[in-house]
Amino acid sequence: MTGETSTTIVPYIGDTLSRSRLWTDLSEAELRRLAVAACRDQDEETLWALTEAYFTTYGASGAKASRHTLRAYRQGLRVFLNHVGTRAVNLLHPARDLGPSFLREREAAGKSPGTVQLELAAVRLLYRALRWSGATTDDPFSDARPARETTAPWDKRQPYSEQELHALLLAARPDTRAMLLLGAHAGLRVSELLALVWGDLDFNARAVRVRSGKGGKARRAVMSETLAQALKALCAGLSDEQLFPISDVAVRKRLKALCLITGVPYRAVHALRHYSGTKLYRVSHDLEAVARHLGHSTLETTRIYAKWSDESLKNSVGQW
Known part of the structure; x- marks a missing residue:
């Protein structure tokens, strides 16, 4: 997306703990400003850095989250941003049906229930991070439910x-x-x-x-x-x-x-x-x-x- 630079910090350097501190050390006003600007620009790198900082700080795994988990969540975020990038979506105040429509589109594309569940988890994490930053109070995925898994786990x-x-x-x-x-x-x-x-x-x-x-x-x-x-x-x-x-x-x-x-x-x-x-x-x-x-x-x-x-x-x- 075009627009003015959304952040005055380098969002993705060092280890996960160092990166999260770049965000947790910010004032509330600066944290909110950066998050709002990243949403306006649909800036994937900054939105992921914010999401990772929240996950590292408040997630159950903390700074010990595996690279595999972080990579999977980032990919889920990328898929979501590609979805909204083709539409006129305000990330901070999205339409009521954004969550369910995103899931239905992914299911219609033939994605497995497990993949859709993971992408849903990634986007929910993004919105928890946005609420943490003070950028929004919206939660468009609170009532979004993926289709049921019909295949037994052992199959x-x-x-x-x-x-x-x-x-x-x-x-x-x-x-x-x-x-x-x-x-x-x-x-x-x-x-x-x-x-x-x-x-x-x-x-x-x-x-x-x-x-x-x-x-x-x-x-x-x-x-x-x-x-x-x-x-x-x-x-x-x-x-x-x-x-x-x-x-x-x-x-x-x-x-x-x-x-x-x-x-x-x-x-x-x-x-x-x-x-x-x-x-x-x-x-x-x-x-x-x-x-x-x-x-x-x-x-x-x-x-x-x-x-x-x-x-x-x-x-x-x-x-x-």
Whole structure:
């Protein structure tokens, strides 16, 4: 958008805490002025900086919010600004039906319920930040509700099978093999394995320390013998040296390339974690053990692995 410069501060430098302080140190009048100007110009960078500052300051994860979460929210904000950019929308005083119409358009475009939910969360966060700044009191998404999810959780993203994981491991180079096993055996998320440093590996106790999991929670995941061998095969660095100095995008590209080579259907990196939970439940039938291993807050989240590992229904019907 054209118009005068909306901010007198550099909105996106340093780490998340440093960036948020640029905003929290402002006077109420200056904070409001910058937010109003950013809305007028539909300035994505400044609106995101404001939103991130609010999220970092008031969100449950605080400054420990993962890069993946921040990236997802920023993408949701970008989608919303693209939506309003094609219309004459006053962000501070939008029309009554802006929220529902945005959701209906995204659903009509074929976006999954999960994607629409995430975009809705991002825009709600934006408006919480705008109200925090004093720029508006409006909340156009308060009554916006996405369409119901009709696919059962256990049908949305299946884990890799035993045979598929075996094929991927055989074709992987050493560092990629270690990453695959950190997901499939230790149950780590992409953000968790990329945050690992050598000092997080305890070969004597056979444990992997996750310092900042989802929601900022720490845990210790069990290190399998196969994973231990794969990690030892890498050249060990200093205790504070990152194991895998690459991005999550690079991890996804590697897995997609492996799937293409091996003929394994690509089910996303997170399906490796699903494999871990499914296999652990299959051998233990202990939901609490699976929850501890994966760092789940509630057993309800863990029950999906019981569904995936339950062969009794298939075996029973298969005998008809």
